Amino acid sequence: MPMFCALDVEPMLDGRQSPAALKVRRGVGRxxxxxxxxxxPELILPSGRRADLITLGADxxxxxxxxxxxLADFRADSKWPQYKxxxxxxxxASTPEVxxxxxxxxxxxxTDGFEAEIIRPATVSRLAAPARRTLTLRIAQTASRRLHEMEDPSPRIAVPN
Structure with missing residues (x-):
C-alpha cells in the first residue's frame, strides 16, 4: 500500500457509523x-486500519x-491494541450510558454528543520521530484533500502509483 494516493479523499461518513457513534464523534471532536x-475522522493508518478519530495537538x-x-461494539473489537x-x-470515547x-x-x-470530558488520561507512549513525521504528513494531507474536495468536488481520476 503506498503511503499516499494522489486522490485519497476518504469519506468521513461511509455508512458504517451508527447514529450513536456519530453522536460520540461530534461531542469528542468539539x-x-x-x-x-x-x-x-476516519483516517486510514499505514497498517490499513482506520482510526475513528486521530488528532494532532499544537505540540x-x-x-x-x-x-x-x-458494549457489543467494544466486545466485537479486538484490533484496538494495534492503534497504539x-x-x-x-x-x-463513549457515552455515560455505556x-x-x-x-x-x-x-x-x-460525551453526551454536545459536551465531552476526559475522565481518565491516557498513558503517554511517544512515537519515534520517523513514525511521527509519516503520521503528521498523512493527517495534514488527508485533511487538506478533504477540505479541497468539499470546496471543489470532482470526479475521481485514477492516478498510477
Missing part, C-alpha cells in the same frame, strides 16, 4: 478542537480516539 487539536502530539457506542503503534496517546467498560491503562472520554 472537546478536542477546544483543546487546540486538529481532528480528522505535535498525536492522539487516536476509538469510539465505542455500546500510531499515536502518543490512545483514548476510548459506562467505563474500557481497559484501565487507556484514556477515556465521555
Amino acid at each position: 472537546l478536542l478542537r477546544e483543546m487546540g487539536h486538529g481532528v480528522v 505535535g502530539e498525536i492522539w487516536i480516539v476509538e469510539i465505542k457506542s455500546c 503503534a500510531y499515536c502518543d496517546r490512545l483514548f476510548f 459506562g467505563d467498560i474500557f481497559p484501565q491503562g487507556e484514556g477515556l472520554i465521555m
Whole structure:
C-alpha cells in the first residue's frame, strides 16, 4: 500500500457509523478542537486500519480516539491494541450510558454528543520521530484533500502509483 494516493479523499461518513457513534464523534471532536487539536475522522493508518478519530495537538502530539457506542461494539473489537503503534496517546470515547467498560491503562472520554470530558488520561507512549513525521504528513494531507474536495468536488481520476 503506498503511503499516499494522489486522490485519497476518504469519506468521513461511509455508512458504517451508527447514529450513536456519530453522536460520540461530534461531542469528542468539539472537546478536542477546544483543546487546540486538529481532528480528522476516519483516517486510514499505514497498517490499513482506520482510526475513528486521530488528532494532532499544537505540540505535535498525536492522539487516536476509538469510539465505542455500546458494549457489543467494544466486545466485537479486538484490533484496538494495534492503534497504539500510531499515536502518543490512545483514548476510548463513549457515552455515560455505556459506562467505563474500557481497559484501565487507556484514556477515556465521555460525551453526551454536545459536551465531552476526559475522565481518565491516557498513558503517554511517544512515537519515534520517523513514525511521527509519516503520521503528521498523512493527517495534514488527508485533511487538506478533504477540505479541497468539499470546496471543489470532482470526479475521481485514477492516478498510477
